[in-house]
Amino acid sequence: MANLTLAVDDDLLHRARVRAAEEGTSVNAVVRELLTAYSAADRVDAARRRLVALSVSSAAGSGGRPITGASPDPGWNT
Template identity: 45%
Template sequence: MANLTISVNDEALKKARLRALKQGTSVNAILREYLESYAGVHGRQQQAARRLLELASKSNARRGDKTWTRDDLHERNA
């Protein structure tokens, strides 16, 4: 993987770092993803899957108290 050095306004970088921190990521990761997208390195499907996993990891949704066994999930009606 190559390294890239860019020049950016101090205030813009500060705000970007704070926003990235709130999102649980880094400015480096955001720029890497943007450049990969811009360059067309990954297909739309891979990007959608990555975004879905990112959103799922940030979700507060839970499955509740209900549990199922494998037999329950594969129960057939006779």
């Protein structure tokens, strides 16, 4: 695993450490999680676009019945 050095405001780091401790984690784990999500966002968006394009081009339908169910991602249709 690679090491990363960041320059951040002292107060920002202090607040991040306090919050991470309250959540039972570390600033390192939080940054790792954020970088993972950040680097995967383009793949998720591309997959979403492919799924929407597939659904638009599909001959399948609901027979006029409403499609129900909630997506875990509130921005799924944006």
